[in-house]
Amino acid sequence: MFKRYDMGIDLGTANTLVYVKNKGIVVNEPSVVAINVETDEVLKVGNEAKNMIGKTPAYIKAIRPLKDGVIADYNVALAMLSYFINRAQNGFSLFRPLVVVGVPVGITEVESRAILEAGNEAGAKRVFLIEEPMATAIGANLNVEEPTGNMVVDIGGGTTEIAVISLGSLVTWTSIRVAGDELDDAIIQYVREVYRVVIGERTAERVKIEIGNVFPDKEYDELETSVTGIDLSSGLPKKLVLKGGEIREALKPIVMQIIDSTKATLEKTPPELVADITERGIVVAGGGSLLRGITTLIEKETGINAIVADEPMTCVARGAGMVLDKVSILSRLRRNE
CATH class of the missing domain: 3.30.420.40 (ATPase, nucleotide binding domain)
Structure with a gap:
């Protein structure tokens, strides 16, 4: 309660990670928020929200508030960031934290301002922005x-x-x-074009993790996994077995x-x-x-x-947190005043 939890945040398109000084990674959850579209009420955040993707009634929508590493839906991103900062502080702290957020290189003034303002509204005393490659290098x-x-x-x-x-x-x-989202999309597109079957993004991500590969190798060719999607011809469920070699070709252009x-x-x-x-x-x-x-x-x-x-x-989140001890770099970072 009486401790200030200064933190580094990797506010990623797919996942958000929070590193707290002297504690390590304390949050690692999907950047997903489930909301009631009729009332705008936030229902679930993180893992629980991701598990609802593609499985919700019409009035509940699972939203990823970041796109290409920047905020696409400010209000939903704010709710998510507030939730994760609160989680990282174990609920409540009298002292507002210093927060360093990793951002893509070359983001616009408007995109930078949105992250700074969201961090401030979410409870940070001061928000710094660090380019993700720098955070990655420090974290490594x-x-x-x-x-x-x-x-x-x-x-x-x-x-x-x-x-x-x-x-x-x-x-x-x-x-x-x-990046990763485009790799998932490539798998979805490949299965649709070759097999005339539609699979969802969670299934495509699982295929990428289980058999995804990018360099010719007999061991990779022999990898396989099964998926179930909707047959475009019949509209009925259809089960497929996908091989490592074909997934490599699907991922190659990306x-x-x-x-x-x-x-x-x-x-x-x-x-x-x-x-x-x-x-x-x-x-x-x-x-x-x-x-x-x-x-x-x-x-x-x-x-x-x-x-x-x-x-x-976890490199970006760790590096963002570790930079708080590197005064010469911290002094050059963009921040809210």
């Missing part, structure tokens, strides 16, 4: 304040953030609104956009920093880093070793 324990090059590729739910970092700042970067953006970022990087990156490797984080074969594909296409960060799903 890279020496971002040294005069050496570090490269991160953070494949999230709504965006992929790619950056080269040196002396506590981003040197070159690319942010594309192509994944190659990420690879091309990684190569483009390297091409813009000063030679001395490229030499550092060649020696240290490219650090991959976010949910997309768990795709089978992603580091092998990056290595093949760039010629540089790629490594998955420790606890890649």
